[in-house]
Amino acid sequence: MNIIQKLVEDGLVTDPKSARGKLLTEAAHLFRIKGYDRTTVRDLAAALGIQSGSLFHHYKSKEEILKAVMRETIIINTSRLRVAKSQSESHSQELYCLILEELASIQGERSDALTVLVHEWRTLSDDVRSELMVLRNQYEAVWQETLMPLHKAGKLADDPLIIRRLLIGALAWTTNWFRAEGNLTLDELAQKALNLVTKQ
Amino acid sequence: MNIIQKLVEDGLVTDPKSARGKLLTEAAHLFRIKGYDRTTVRDLAAALGIQSGSLFHHYKSKEEILKAVMRETIIINTSRLRVAKSQSESHSQELYCLILEELASIQGERSDALTVLVHEWRTLSDDVRSELMVLRNQYEAVWQETLMPLHKAGKLADDPLIIRRLLIGALAWTTNWFRAEGNLTLDELAQKALNLVTKQ
DNA sequence: GTCTATATTTGGATAGAC
DNA sequence: GTCTATCCAAATATAGAC
Numbered sequence: 001m002n003i004i005q006k007l008v009e010d011g012l013v014t015d016p017k018s019a020r021g022k023l024l025t026e027a028a029h030l031f032r033i034k035g036y037d038r039t040t041v042r043d044l045a046a047a048l049g050i051q052s053g054s055l056f057h058h059y060k061s062k063e064e065i066l067k068a069v070m071r072e073t074i075i076i077n078t079s080r081l082r083v084a085k086s087q088s089e090s091h092s093q094e095l096y097c098l099i100l101e102e103l104a105s106i107q108g109e110r111s112d113a114l115t116v117l118v119h120e121w122r123t124l125s126d127d128v129r130s131e132l133m134v135l136r137n138q139y140e141a142v143w144q145e146t147l148m149p150l151h152k153a154g155k156l157a158d159d160p161l162i163i164r165r166l167l168i169g170a171l172a173w174t175t176n177w178f179r180a181e182g183n184l185t186l187d188e189l190a191q192k193a194l195n196l197v198t199k200q
Numbered sequence: 201m202n203i204i205q206k207l208v209e210d211g212l213v214t215d216p217k218s219a220r221g222k223l224l225t226e227a228a229h230l231f232r233i234k235g236y237d238r239t240t241v242r243d244l245a246a247a248l249g250i251q252s253g254s255l256f257h258h259y260k261s262k263e264e265i266l267k268a269v270m271r272e273t274i275i276i277n278t279s280r281l282r283v284a285k286s287q288s289e290s291h292s293q294e295l296y297c298l299i300l301e302e303l304a305s306i307q308g309e310r311s312d313a314l315t316v317l318v319h320e321w322r323t324l325s326d327d328v329r330s331e332l333m334v335l336r337n338q339y340e341a342v343w344q345e346t347l348m349p350l351h352k353a354g355k356l357a358d359d360p361l362i363i364r365r366l367l368i369g370a371l372a373w374t375t376n377w378f379r380a381e382g383n384l385t386l387d388e389l390a391q392k393a394l395n396l397v398t399k400q
Numbered sequence: 401g402t403c404t405a406t407a408t409t410t411g412g413a414t415a416g417a418c
Numbered sequence: 419g420t421c422t423a424t425c426c427a428a429a430t431a432t433a434g435a436c
Contacts (some may be wrong), residue, residue: 036263037237054420166370
């Protein structure tokens with residue numbers, strides 16, 4: 001069974017096939033390409049083929065929609081990281097898997113939601129932001145659990161917190177230039193990023 | 201004479217002390233902390249101590265203000281890069297200077313405008329974006345003039361285009377975590393970034 | 401170069417019917 | 419769960435006086 005199906009069954013995320021799920025998918029897409037502020041509730045409703053008033057049956061405000069998009073994205077991606085890691089046999093390989101998985105999330109079919117998460121973070125009200133921060137910290141903890149042992153083994157180019165911070169930016173930015181159709185594959189890119197942060 | 205004074209005299213940027221210059225400085229600041237879309241012309245006018253209608257004497261639309269902020273930022277920072285490089289005696293040292301200078305721009309007194317440049321790029325209309333792209337390419341050319349010889353000398357961890365792309369993201373992201381008051385200095389951070397992208 | 405006053409549009413959100 | 423109709427607030431931009 002795939003990750004999302006399991007999370008749906010556990011009641012942690014919305015079923016993408018339900019009305020609410022489609023709303024979130026479409027919202028993520030529009031928020032990504034137009035930006036949250038420039039996406040109107042009328043835009044979103046039109047994309048779903050319904051009237052704007054109908055949206056408020058599902059969420060009580062536009063920000064609630066953004067919050068839901070972000071919350072579910074973090075939950076899904078944290079699960080993806082955990083699964084990706086679990087198949088590894090060494091910490092080095094774990095790190096490669098984490099990098100590849102984060103790149104895949106940024107470039108893949110759920111790229112909309114993850115891009116929105118990065119771009120619209122400051123758009124959130126303080127309350128919502130700190131609520132979501134708890135989840136983000138869990139996501140980052142998965143990285144640190146791999147980076148710290150590597151650092152202790154002397155295999156990291158710098159300390160884990162610095163490495164991760166530089167890596168977040170470098171990987172997130174790929175959304176602005178990497179294209180799957182190009183002559184560089186995702187695996188190759190992940191390998192290049194791994195090379196930069198580990199000692200040879 | 202400092203860089204900005206020279207650019208003002210050459211008519212390339214607006215004098216920061218003029219009414220228009222103050223407008224741009226304040227706009228950069230508000231666009232950065234609130235985002236372009238959430239900054240209203242009334243916000244901007246209030247911050248300047250004038251009425252909203254008065255803004256349109258200087259620029260004919262809100263987007264023209266954003267465009268001016270970005271245009272001048274790229275011009276100023278391209279000049280800064282060139283000056284920073286010119287003091288170097290080797291390509292390696294040049295690269296260090298470029299990294300440090302870009303970090304300083306992101307963290308320093310002109311950080312507002314540069315942050316806006318990165319964050320609001322997609323906010324621009326297609327026309328304005330391609331107009332500004334010409335200037336951005338000039339900025340990137342300064343980097344490539346240093347990176348390519350280093351690569352030919354076998355001192356770069358990967359090819360110049362990849363290195364620069366990963367570096368852009370890593371450096372831009374520092375705006376989200378680096379604080380000058382912390383125990384890491386900008387020079388140390390620049391050195392760490394340099395270490396990652398060059399072969400030891 | 402700034403003010404006042406206002407035109408005009410657009411946005412988020414609500415209420416009640418179906 | 420969606421529709422229709424609409425309220426209300428907020429936003430960009432304009433016009434003409436000073």
